[in-house]
Amino acid sequence: MRLVEELGERKIIDIILGSLEAMPNVSVPFGDDVSAVDIGGGRLAVIKTDMLVGKTDVPQGMTFWQAARKAVVMNISDLAAKGTQPQALLAAIGLPRGLTEKDIEQIGRGLNAGARQYGAYVLGGDTNEASDLIISCAAFGTCEKRSFMRRSGAKPGDLVATTGFFGKTSAGLKILLEGLSASPEVREQLVEAVLMPQARLKEGLALAETGAVSASIDASDGLAWSLHEISRASHVGFLIDILPVADASVKFAEAHSLNPSELALYGGEEYELVVTVKPKLWNRAEAAVKKVGGSLTKIGIVTAEPSVLLKTEEGTIAVEARGWEHFKTA
Amino acid sequence: MRLVEELGERKIIDIILGSLEAMPNVSVPFGDDVSAVDIGGGRLAVIKTDMLVGKTDVPQGMTFWQAARKAVVMNISDLAAKGTQPQALLAAIGLPRGLTEKDIEQIGRGLNAGARQYGAYVLGGDTNEASDLIISCAAFGTCEKRSFMRRSGAKPGDLVATTGFFGKTSAGLKILLEGLSASPEVREQLVEAVLMPQARLKEGLALAETGAVSASIDASDGLAWSLHEISRASHVGFLIDILPVADASVKFAEAHSLNPSELALYGGEEYELVVTVKPKLWNRAEAAVKKVGGSLTKIGIVTAEPSVLLKTEEGTIAVEARGWEHFKTA
Secondary structure, eight states: OOBHHHHOHHHHHHHHHHTSOOOTTOSSOTTSSSEEEEEETTEEEEEEEEEEEHHHHOOTTOOHHHHHHHHHHHHHHHHHHTTOEEEEEEEEEEEOTTOBHHHHHHHHHHHHHHHHHTTOEEEEEEEEEOSSOEEEEEEEEEEEGGGOOOSSOOOTTOEEEESSOBSHHHHHHHHHHHOOOOOHHHHHHHHHHHHSOOOOHHHHHHHHHHTOEEEEEEOTTOHHHHHHHHHHHHTOEEEESSOOBOHHHHHHHHHTTOOHHHHHHSOOOOOOEEEEEOGGGHHHHHHHHHHTTOOOEEEEEEESSSOEEEEETTEEEEOOSOOOOTTTTO | OOBHHHHOHHHHHHHHHHTSOOOTTOSSOTTSSSEEEEEETTEEEEEEEEEEEHHHHOOTTOOHHHHHHHHHHHHHHHHHHTTOEEEEEEEEEEEOTTOBHHHHHHHHHHHHHHHHHTTOEEEEEEEEEOSSOEEEEEEEEEEEGGGOOOSSOOOTTOEEEESSOBSHHHHHHHHHHHOOOOOHHHHHHHHHHHHSOOOOHHHHHHHHHHTOEEEEEEOTTOHHHHHHHHHHHHTOEEEESSOOBOHHHHHHHHHTTOOHHHHHHSOOOOOOEEEEEOGGGHHHHHHHHHHTTOOOEEEEEEESSSOEEEEETTEEEEOOSOOOOTTTTO
16 A cells, blocks of 8 residues: 555545545635635635645745744735635644744744734634644635636636746755855845745735636646646646746856756745736736736736647747645655 | 743743734634634634644544544534534644555545534645644634623623533543553443544534523633633633533542542543533523533532632632643653
């Protein structure tokens, strides 16, 4: 019988999902960024839990404050992708022995900072003794049913866009974990992306208001994976014209003879939103994001054929369905 | 500077709470069994997270199915104490290497069984690699604001009652962990209490309907601790006349020359409700619980003096503010 470390995260999730009874008329199917319950009056209660584990999610160089803040941001990012304002966070914490009073205070302050940055509050939680640092947050918010953005509504001909540029986190991790060098300016941007992730909440809320978005996902498992997820949920494909690679990642890739497209496609923990937009409403979507200080970058088009393709100078290539996955370093 | 293992869970919670900004006009203060957000229309969204950690919460003899079910029941019990029907559960899971496909399936089935037993569904979650087995559940439900049962409303003269009898879990743990003996019948009851905890949801919902309850808590940290928690939150005390000790625990205590009162007061993980009831509405409360197949046992009275006292044959003694606490085995 196969062991956890041989299965990979997706297979493990499939096994667990296979053991669960589905709620009749559930508002959001298993596997979307969040779960939701209909609370009447045309509104949904949106809930999400995502767990941070020290040994896999907290790279060297990240403080306790940053780790706790990240544990909150991870959850808020999923609500952002659905157009839901987070109101409350809960934090179930596992603390290994050897942590100090000061470390715990930093964890508390990091949780608070993450929540308050996005207009939410930490309302409660639970503390436990554990071998790893564990910060398992749950986020709660409500939204209008009609403005909730699913993964499943993309239609051929829709435009696909992102709220920012990719490749910074994977490059930043190479600096922090593998000791790769970078100029101070490049280094700062790349490391900052790892240590201080930002959820695109303003952008998500603004996009939800427009009614222009047909599908949306938080790209925390990487750009390639996110495109494949929308592809699966919406039964469509993508033709990507331009990869949105961050300038700092391009410079970093050049300096180390790395492929910038690889960094941008197959990284993870990049909390940009990947959305599909009805073409007639593109201007509205773009303007709404600009109005809140963000940007929406068109990267390609939704296709009927369920494959994810990328135009390159060498021709059109298939984007693989891979990204960050727990248990895969076994 | 003090380390986690020297601080104890209460102090750790205090440090974290001291780092958090409080939500203005929050519906339920920090430290109650659950958190809540006002969703308008006289209703509250009730949310709770409680984490199960293998090495501290899963005794020898407990299967993966039972552990996962327990992780759900722990959370549902807190909603029960507040009179809230759970609708949705989320489960963030940490899996140590070496677990098999079958173990994971058992975890999935245990989660489902715990939720379905109480009319809820598991809607989502997250899986991770961790050193310990971690099952961190979050529960969600809504309730009428006016029927929400706090810890803070007990008034002198109110009656204090429990939905069941205590001491089974602490005795059951002595059987499982220390190998103490018991007759088959006694053993079955005591071990069952540990392996298959039951949340008093029907009782909690029925009590909330009556409007008779002035304060309520889930006794998962033990009877003594629960009384002290209501005492703190309500600024009252208790005079306990009769300790509600389970028959099986009395028999077990006799056989091993243990003090049955100790077993009943200072155990933990007993998911009975401890409630205070307005004396004029006692009959209504008792009848409501009976109607759903439960029982409400009067154990004493609320006093103005903020101390928790127990009448015994040797006179009135103080009940200590101790119970199950993580980090305290250091």
